[in-house]
Amino acid sequence: MELEGKEKLGWILKTGWLGRCPHCGKGRMFASWLKLAKRCDACGLDYSFASPDDGPAFFAMTIISFPLVGFAIWLELAYSPGWWVHLLTSGPLILGSCIASLRPLKGWIVASQYVNKAEEAGSEELARRLRARDAGL
Numbered sequence: 001m002e003l004e005g006k007e008k009l010g011w012i013l014k015t016g017w018l019g020r021c022p023h024c025g026k027g028r029m030f031a032s033w034l035k036l037a038k039r040c041d042a043c044g045l046d047y048s049f050a051s052p053d054d055g056p057a058f059f060a061m062t063i064i065s066f067p068l069v070g071f072a073i074w075l076e077l078a079y080s081p082g083w084w085v086h087l088l089t090s091g092p093l094i095l096g097s098c099i100a101s102l103r104p105l106k107g108w109i110v111a112s113q114y115v116n117k118a119e120e121a122g123s124e125e126l127a128r129r130l131r132a133r134d135a136g137l
């Protein structure tokens, strides 16, 4: 499966958002909320290549949290509401948005790593052997 350009991006976004296997698009990527499955239950793809590390948390913080904190600061400066307004709006909004976005962000990172054949510098031989093994699925 060699995808290019928009097709590649569409596949990454679709499988990551749905938490589906980036190889076949059918099996599940996650064993639980944020824990990756060991293998795809449809095609057997081994998820040991995936290392999203703290990427989902970083993107949740920079893409989701910072703008919402900006909103909370604007709300405070513009209207000076009581602290309870932030307790009921800003706090849950920031926390809920960050937690809800972790799974799709992790799915997109893992799908992107698979589709783009991401590998750590110096591990080219290991990555080549893993791909050869996966090709024989």
Ligand SMILES: [Zn+2]
Residues within 6 Å of the ligand: 021, 022, 023, 024, 025, 026, 027, 040, 041, 042, 043, 044, 045
């Ligand atoms: Zn699969």
